[in-house]
Amino acid sequence: MLLEITNLTKRFGGLTAVSNVEFAVAPGEIRGIIGPNGSGKSTFFNLISGVYKPDAGRVVFDGTDITGGEPHDIARRGIARTFQLLRIFGGMSVLENLLIGHHAHVRYSSAEAVLGTGRVWAEERRLKDEMMELLSFIGLADYAEVPAGEMSIGQRRLLALGRAMAMRPKLLMLDEPAAGLSPVNVDKLLNTVVALKERYGLTVIVIEHILKVVMETCQTVTVLDHGEKIAEGPPAAIKEDHRVIEAYLGKEMGDADVRAFLRSA
Ligand SMILES: Nc1ncnc2c1ncn2[C@@H]1O[C@H](COP(=O)(O)OP(=O)(O)O)[C@@H](O)[C@H]1O
Numbered sequence: 359m360l361l362e363i364t365n366l367t368k369r370f371g372g373l374t375a376v377s378n379v380e381f382a383v384a385p386g387e388i389r390g391i392i393g394p395n396g397s398g399k400s401t402f403f404n405l406i407s408g409v410y411k412p413d414a415g416r417v418v419f420d421g422t423d424i425t426g427g428e429p430h431d432i433a434r435r436g437i438a439r440t441f442q443l444l445r446i447f448g449g450m451s452v453l454e455n456l457l458i459g460h461h462a463h464v465r466y467s468s469a470e471a472v473l474g475t476g477r478v479w480a481e482e483r484r485l486k487d488e489m490m491e492l493l494s495f496i497g498l499a500d501y502a503e504v505p506a507g508e509m510s511i512g513q514r515r516l517l518a519l520g521r522a523m524a525m526r527p528k529l530l531m532l533d534e535p536a537a538g539l540s541p542v543n544v545d546k547l548l549n550t551v552v553a554l555k556e557r558y559g560l561t562v563i564v565i566e567h568i569l570k571v572v573m574e575t576c577q578t579v580t581v582l583d584h585g586e587k588i589a590e591g592p593p594a595a596i597k598e599d600h601r602v603i604e605a606y607l608g609k610e611m612g613d614a615d616v617r618a619f620l621r622s623a
């Protein structure tokens with residue numbers, strides 16, 4: 359297993375946001391995590407990526423115990439993530455946003471800082487080429503010099519994906535990457551995720567609110583409710599699982615959301 363989590367627990371005061379979760383992802387997998395609002399999905403990511411420290415449990419990544427590690431150290435080990443709320447530098451170009459994603463990662467680890475200036479320059483050139491290839495891959499090469507603030511919401515979501523990829527991760531964790539997108543753009547984004555996975559040999563975990571979105575992309579879906587893992591399995595079985603349906607209905611979701619969930623096929 360690339361990621362192996364046992365008994366993971368996080369409390370905020372009296373609230374247990376993540377409760378005794380067992381979770382394992384194999385290399386090359388695209389895993390979905392779904393659950394109603396407030397079920398602990400983002401907290402789960404924050405525990406893995408080091409933003410929060412767990413109260414109990416263990417996170418083992420690629421054979422190393424990273425429980426309670428610092429975010430930059432965990433990132434350096436090969437875990438990249440996007441955030442539910444977009445964190446794009448609007449005044450900087452699309453390419454600069456990618457380079458920042460890369461530097462945030464290598465600053466702590468690379469030997470570049472101590473190499474001669476010639477080497478630094480060559481390295482920067484090579485890096486820029488690599489980032490341009492990545493931009494081509496996500497369909498944003500023509501926008502490399504455009505300020506990120508001028509991009510549409512769909513393009514920004516792709517850029518967030520590119521920025522996480524700029525860290526050259528082994529594991530890519532996406533928190534509601536399709537939020538606010540039209541159905542066409544959701545498909546485009548998910549297709550890009552699958553293509554990136556194939557091209558770079560990634561493992562992916564994608565959080566989604568609605569099962570329908572991850573139905574075709576993920577072989578296995580994990581369901582959280584009130585911080586607990588209540589189901590795990592192929593999407594077709596998950597959507598028939600009465601505990602899952604109850605969890606969603608119990609959350610007083612909007613009618614449209616419930617219908618979207620139940621209809622997902
Ligand atoms: N930093 C925090 N302090 C206190 N409560 C938090 C914090 N982060 C999340 N929570 C609470 O933990 C629960 C799970 O939140 P979250 O992980 O964001 O859910 P989801 O991503 O599934 O919508 C919610 O009740 C939320 O209010």
Ligand SMILES: [Mg+2]
Binds near residue numbers: 442
């Ligand atoms: Mg969330």
